[in-house]
Amino acid sequence: MKKQLEALLEKRAQLFVSTERAQEDSIVEKKQQLLKKREAEIVKCELKGQVVRKQQMGEWLHVDYIVHYQFLIEQHGWMYIEEKVEPRRARFTRGRLVEEKQMEAVDASQAPIRLEREGKKEAVIYYTYDRIKAVKYAETWWNSYHPAFPKFAVDCTNFVSQCLYAGGIPMTGYPNRQKGWWMKNKNWSYSWAVAHAFRWYLSGEHPGIKTIEVSTPDQLMVGDVICYDFEGDGRFNHSTIVVAKDKQGMPLVNAHTTNSRMRYWSYEDSSAYTPNIQYKFFHIVDKP
Structure with a gap:
């Protein structure tokens, strides 16, 4: 054998x-x-x-x-x-x-399609996003699991959230699982660990992270995020973080679930890829 x-x-x-x-x-x-x-x-x-x-x-x-x-x-x-x-x-x-x-990992989470809107009167939380720290974290833990965080069967979004947190993105919304983005006291928001909820969190208005959705991947920088809807059915099921750019100026990403390092952003070589795939490209604002 x-x-x-x-x-x-x-x-x-x-x-x-x-x-x-x-x-x-x-x-x-x-x-x-x-x-x-x-x-x-x-x-x-x-x-x-x-x-x-x-x-x-x-x-x-x-x-x-x-x-x-x-x-x-x-x-x-x-x-x-x-x-x-x-x-x-x-x-x-x-x-x-x-x-x-x-062997395919199965996502057994039951995250809502949309998250609760955070109150518009909430004060902005000012932060400075350190892309180098986020990428260093992504490089250190791409094929292992930080003991301070839980490990999921489908771990991609949990991993990317940890990278953003290492880069200085603040947590918000605790203890409401349908609000904000957080991991605390052995519990977490849907947006922290579930790809579809994370995609909607990045698209929304929050007192914490600020993002700009761009139209093409070459507009991204290291430390930015890509979300994937493999089937094109409107429900996103994967998240990655950009760690480098290739000679054509296109992103290379790190990810969990199928643990990957310096993988080409499009995932056309993945068993999950379909011709209907949809992407969301999020540039993280360094200082709100």
Whole structure:
């Protein structure tokens, strides 16, 4: 079983750097297409696997494991490392691999579509947003979890909220879960941890964070935020923070759930991507 998994990872790594279209693997194919669009290429790819659980069910052996991808990417003479950590499951019978796939996280939250409006008479909370501190936090914790905060199965928005808080964005609204943006006393607002509520919080008027919604991703700066509605159905389900810009001036992002570092902003190489995807681009005002 161990040798089969190692062989599978080696084959998958070779597919990413192959010059041929990997039509038998849709994610590899999407990655190759996205790189071509960006005038970039994977120079080297390394995959490391770690088994986290084995479960025998009759003649079937289910093996859950984590794959850590590292892509060395070259774009117009500039090179950087993109990383991603992905949970996967393999199924064996009589020592033979019969199925292998990515495991999807399920968001079980029941956040409201809209949040309560904060009173317009509330005084503005003045702050200074330190983008460097926010990005340093995103780089430090992209593949781990700060012990001072809870960890969620779908952790993307919780992670981005922590980054913004590290950068100096003030919490507001406690203890009303439908109001403001906060994490306190082992409880949190919907906007802190749920992607759809977070998207609406960023769009609103608050005594705390101030944002400007821009129309294109190249207008964003490091420390800004992107929200994703993968299905295009009006309900947003992912959040990322911009940590760098590529040679074309487009954002590279860090994220949780599928823990990712320096990932291209559009997520066209994601299994969650659909042609109906919608984005919201939020530039954070440094000083209100």
